[in-house]
Amino acid sequence: MSRTYxxxxxxxxxxxxxxxxPDGYHQLRTIFQTVSxxxxxxxxxxxxxGIDLEVPDGGAPADETNLVHRAxxxxxxxxxPGRGVRIVLRKRIPAGGGLGGGSSNAALTLSALPEILRxxxxxxxxxxxxxxxxxxVPYFLVGGTALGLGRGxxxxxxAELPEQSLLLVDPGVAISTTEVFASLGAPRLRPMPAAILxxxxxxxxxxxxxxxxxxxxxxAVLERVAEIRSVYTSLRRAGAACVRLSGSGGTVFACxxxxxRGQEAVRGLSGQAxxxxxxxxxxxxxxxxxxxxxxxxxWL
Ligand code: C5P
Numbered sequence: 001m002s003r004t005y006x007x008x009x010x011x012x013x014x015x016x017x018x019x020x021x022p023d024g025y026h027q028l029r030t031i032f033q034t035v036s037x038x039x040x041x042x043x044x045x046x047x048x049x050g051i052d053l054e055v056p057d058g059g060a061p062a063d064e065t066n067l068v069h070r071a072x073x074x075x076x077x078x079x080x081p082g083r084g085v086r087i088v089l090r091k092r093i094p095a096g097g098g099l100g101g102g103s104s105n106a107a108l109t110l111s112a113l114p115e116i117l118r119x120x121x122x123x124x125x126x127x128x129x130x131x132x133x134x135x136x137v138p139y140f141l142v143g144g145t146a147l148g149l150g151r152g153x154x155x156x157x158x159a160e161l162p163e164q165s166l167l168l169v170d171p172g173v174a175i176s177t178t179e180v181f182a183s184l185g186a187p188r189l190r191p192m193p194a195a196i197l198x199x200x201x202x203x204x205x206x207x208x209x210x211x212x213x214x215x216x217x218x219x220a221v222l223e224r225v226a227e228i229r230s231v232y233t234s235l236r237r238a239g240a241a242c243v244r245l246s247g248s249g250g251t252v253f254a255c256x257x258x259x260x261r262g263q264e265a266v267r268g269l270s271g272q273a274x275x276x277x278x279x280x281x282x283x284x285x286x287x288x289x290x291x292x293x294x295x296x297x298x299w300l
Contacts, residue, residue: 015216044086
């Protein structure tokens with residue numbers, strides 16, 4: 001059996017750094033949201049044992065350093081020893097862009113591989129492996145709107161935010177998450193926005209611009225990277241209802257009723273900026289379109 005899956009990106013609607021943990025990681029309160037931008041991952045069992053990973057268009061390594069490879073190896077070693085898979089990963093999500101591409105790919109592999117091999121690893125074991133692969137990976141096992149606590153890997157499902165069309169702008173500058181966190185020094189503590197507390201308490205959905213979210217990593221990134229600063233400023237000037245860095249960047253997302261206005265604003269910028277017109281996806285919507293069915297456009 002061969003199946004092709006969509007591995008969706010995320011944005012951080014809100015990202016608050018509360019301080020540094022003893023292991024050097026930072027304690028976060030973040031709201032994750034799935035968006036329609038995705039990579040494609042095709043998986044089939046092979047007669048040979050081991051992992052045959054192919055990344056045809058580049059954009060990610062095709063070796064053991066790829067999180068897909070590491071996720072697949074753990075599943076095979078523990079629940080399907082001696083068996084083998086061929087995995088083809090086609091990338092769209094910019095690498096190092098704060099959209100969680102690699103983490104999404106890893107989580108998709110952790111959930112899809114057992115389906116293909118017809119094995120059933122216990123859910124708590126899969127969550128544990130996800131944490132070991134990276135701080136964003138556990139979120140992607142859930143998807144939709146979710147709160148990330150601790151290192152961002154303690155996940156609480158939230159009431160889904162209303163669907164929102166967004167422009168994602170990748171300035172084409174890969175950002176090191178480690179460096180961004182390291183540059184924070186002692187982070188300023190800020191109280192959580194009242195609208196977010198209200199939303200968490202009542203479970204009543206609110207439009208993203210009305211949430212009053214922010215990203216504590218934004219200032220450090222905007223200060224350092226001129227390309228990201230100019231994307232950010234142009235989107236603000238174009239009248240976006242929200243403009244925010246996703247994760248540690250460099251992708252900036254913007255809320256527009258009319259995406260064309262935002263696209264025009266960044267068209268004039270020089271450099272490598274790439275734009276993606278996307279919409280947010282609730283958990284049920286992401287689950288429904290997780291598998292590519294025959295005759296359906298893959299990059300919907
Ligand atoms: O877990 P992941 O590999 O995604 O994290 C990359 C780096 O980002 C970590 O090595 C750490 O330096 C930093 N980080 C952090 N606090 C977090 C998440 C990531 O300091 N909550």
